[in-house]
Amino acid sequence: MVVVQRRELTFWERIYLPEIFRGLAITFKKMFEPRVTRQYPEEALPTNEVTRGQPRLVVKDDGNIACVSCGLCEAACPAYAITIDSQETERFIEREPERFEIDMLRCILCGFCEEACPKEAIFMSDELELANTTRQGLVYDMKQLERPASTLKPRIDYVRRINDRW
Amino acid sequence: MSDLTKQTPADPSTIERVEITVNGQTVQARTDKPLIQACIQAGVEVPHYCYHPGLTPEGSCRICQVEVQQGKMPARVMVACRTPVMPGMVVNTETEGAHDARRECLEFLLKNHPLDCPICDKAGECTLQDYSFTEGQGEGRSVEPRRKLEKRKDLGDVILLDQERCILCTRCVRFMDEVPKTPQLCVAGRGSHSTIETWNDTPLSGNYQGNLADVCPVGALTLKSFRFKARVWNLTKTASSCGECSRGCATTVEVLRKGEVTRIRPRHDEDVNGWWMCDTGRFALDAFSLADRLVGTLLPSASRGWDATSVENGLQIASDMLTTGDKPLLIASPWLTQEEGGELLALGQTISARVAFVSTASNDLADDVLHTGDPGPNRRGLSDLGLEALTAEEILHTASEHSTVLCIGERVARLLGKGEAEGFNSLPPSARVLLFDCELPDAPTEGNSPIDIAIGLPSSVERVGHWVNIDGLRRNILQARPAPAGVWNTLRLLKYLHELLTNREVQS
Numbered sequence: 131m132v133v134v135q136r137r138e139l140t141f142w143e144r145i146y147l148p149e150i151f152r153g154l155a156i157t158f159k160k161m162f163e164p165r166v167t168r169q170y171p172e173e174a175l176p177t178n179e180v181t182r183g184q185p186r187l188v189v190k191d192d193g194n195i196a197c198v199s200c201g202l203c204e205a206a207c208p209a210y211a212i213t214i215d216s217q218e219t220e221r222f223i224e225r226e227p228e229r230f231e232i233d234m235l236r237c238i239l240c241g242f243c244e245e246a247c248p249k250e251a252i253f254m255s256d257e258l259e260l261a262n263t264t265r266q267g268l269v270y271d272m273k274q275l276e277r278p279a280s281t282l283k284p285r286i287d288y289v290r291r292i293n294d295r296w
Numbered sequence: 297m298s299d300l301t302k303q304t305p306a307d308p309s310t311i312e313r314v315e316i317t318v319n320g321q322t323v324q325a326r327t328d329k330p331l332i333q334a335c336i337q338a339g340v341e342v343p344h345y346c347y348h349p350g351l352t353p354e355g356s357c358r359i360c361q362v363e364v365q366q367g368k369m370p371a372r373v374m375v376a377c378r379t380p381v382m383p384g385m386v387v388n389t390e391t392e393g394a395h396d397a398r399r400e401c402l403e404f405l406l407k408n409h410p411l412d413c414p415i416c417d418k419a420g421e422c423t424l425q426d427y428s429f430t431e432g433q434g435e436g437r438s439v440e441p442r443r444k445l446e447k448r449k450d451l452g453d454v455i456l457l458d459q460e461r462c463i464l465c466t467r468c469v470r471f472m473d474e475v476p477k478t479p480q481l482c483v484a485g486r487g488s489h490s491t492i493e494t495w496n497d498t499p500l501s502g503n504y505q506g507n508l509a510d511v512c513p514v515g516a517l518t519l520k521s522f523r524f525k526a527r528v529w530n531l532t533k534t535a536s537s538c539g540e541c542s543r544g545c546a547t548t549v550e551v552l553r554k555g556e557v558t559r560i561r562p563r564h565d566e567d568v569n570g571w572w573m574c575d576t577g578r579f580a581l582d583a584f585s586l587a588d589r590l591v592g593t594l595l596p597s598a599s600r601g602w603d604a605t606s607v608e609n610g611l612q613i614a615s616d617m618l619t620t621g622d623k624p625l626l627i628a629s630p631w632l633t634q635e636e637g638g639e640l641l642a643l644g645q646t647i648s649a650r651v652a653f654v655s656t657a658s659n660d661l662a663d664d665v666l667h668t669g670d671p672g673p674n675r676r677g678l679s680d681l682g683l684e685a686l687t688a689e690e691i692l693h694t695a696s697e698h699s700t701v702l703c704i705g706e707r708v709a710r711l712l713g714k715g716e717a718e719g720f721n722s723l724p725p726s727a728r729v730l731l732f733d734c735e736l737p738d739a740p741t742e743g744n745s746p747i748d749i750a751i752g753l754p755s756s757v758e759r760v761g762h763w764v765n766i767d768g769l770r771r772n773i774l775q776a777r778p779a780p781a782g783v784w785n786t787l788r789l790l791k792y793l794h795e796l797l798t799n800r801e802v803q804s
Contacts (some may be wrong), residue, residue: 198415199524200413200414200415200419201527204527204530205527216525224415224447225524248414249414
């Protein structure tokens with residue numbers, strides 16, 4: 131058992147009012163100092179290429195999805211958030227996803243999918259916001275995940291740069 | 297070298313064995329098999345693409361090179377699949393010379409092999425991929441571009457050929473020559489222009505084409521029906537037996553995400569099927585479809601529809617039906633396992649019923665390779681147990697003599713109806729018909745369905761048991777996926793029903 135020895139209050143502290151005025155003085159002083167809190171969501175968080183937001187699929191400049199549904203991200207995903215079904219295409223690359231779903235409630239934004247992808251098809255975007263009224267609404271399908279390559283450009287360049295270091 | 301082509305010697309006692317050393321380990325190696333088998337027997341993994349234990353060794357891929365020292369000769373690197381076993385051989389697979397030889401060979405194999413593993417269906421079970429991972433170098437040294445060939449060459453209804461991926465091991469050519477003995481494939485062209493072709497681009501024929509996708513060590517020959525269906529590491533694999541004929545080939549049932557059966561592949565069983573299976577069994581995936589399954593108990597309602605109830609209730613009603621009236625007729629499907637057949641027989645004795653099974657008519661698929669032409673997988677076992685064999689016609693004929701007919705087992709309605717609903721629906725309306733099956737037969741176009749109660753059963757990929765094949769070999773079937781909710785295991789259901797009937801007999 132530990133007996134906590136409390137400090138005896140001094141006379142000025144015991145008469146209470148001076149301490150109230152001392153506190154109010156601090157509050158008043160802070161009103162004229164620069165603010166340190168952020169007005170989220172009116173003021174968005176700054177993001178850069180290192181931000182590891184939600185994964186998004188790359189749509190190449192020719193309008194086709196870059197993903198060939200090899201399933202490596204699905205296998206790498208530690209949270210089992212990704213589900214892929216494939217289908218055949220008429221293009222030179224014979225395979226594309228028929229269904230590509232990421233359960234955003236399961237996704238832990240670890241970036242393993244981006245690391246596993248052999249086709250530069252999935253990247254961690256700077257999108258961080260996630261809200262819906264149902265759980266099913268947060269299982270994103272291919273339409274919700276697709277982003278043109280130009281939007282993901284900074285991240286793609288960044289990943290290529292750090293991969294070149296190996 | 298012709299000794300090496302023999303698959304199984306006529307008499308196992310005539311197998312000659314000699315003592316050799318593999319990586320410092322003494323092995324009693326068979327002289328009728330090539331050196332690579334002795335290495336495998338010693339637990340030493342030697343990579344191989346053109347060698348297949350079920351086919352004549354050819355030695356075209358050269359990847360199985362090992363270092364062999366014999367007598368006073370200096371150690372030499374040679375291919376293990378074309379080297380006969382000799383007494384006193386000292387084999388070493390891990391010397392620098394052997395590794396170098398294999399690495400150089402691998403570099404040549406990968407020279408023209410496309411880097412499309414992310415697209416390739418074989419990825420994950422490809423031995424070229426595995427060995428490149430362990431032994432290969434990160435980057436190719438070749439400056440010439442890879443050869444361009446046809447990526448989607450159609451070889452008939454079953455197989456698609458990707459000529460770029462082919463490493464010309466000729467396993468497929470030898471398979472077609474040696475197993476179904478219908479030579480259809482050949483290597484056409486010379487040097488780097490060599491490709492696998494059929495004569496004049498004729499599509500492949502025969503009931504054994506599916507095996508080509510299994511023997512292909514890379515993703516060159518793939519099944520059209522499995523193309524891009526699943527990644528192989530997502531498939532749950534269960535050892536089981538095929539139920540499409542009385543051969544009962546050993547199979548691996550592969551299920552995608554605990555749902556549909558996506559692929560069935562042969563499993564090695566020396567006495568039953570070797571390494572192969574026929575396309576009839578391989579592509580019989582519809583039989584295990586989860587759509588239109590009979591689940592729980594269905595009772596006919598007044599409005600020509602069905603009322604659902606629990607299996608317990610259903611069995612209570614079934615036991616009422618079986619104990620009223622004269623001698624009931626119990627009809628088993630030849631898909632019933634030995635355990636279930638024995639339980640049905642015991643149940644039949646309790647209520648002194650006539651117990652028979654549907655003796656299926658032979659089909660024209662019989663050949664001298666594997667297919668027996670008899671679609672009932674456990675015919676031999678059920679006859680051995682003492683169930684009476686009756687053809688569908690005989691059953692429909694004798695059913696009128698019985699007031700209650702219980703049809704039990706996978707596909708029993710289909711067998712009685714010979715594939716059509718009308719056959720099953722022509723069971724006499726005077727008899728009470730109890731149907732325990734995986735699916736409900738189509739309702740008759742006119743009048744009411746003869747069924748008085750229908751209870752859902754698990755299919756053969758959803759239960760455990762034994763079948764006895766045409767040669768009297770007992771082989772097991774295993775559960776590859778859970779049965780749909782509300783479906784009882786057949787054996788549990790039979791035991792529960794037997795208990796109900798025994799209690800009823802004791803009371804009366």
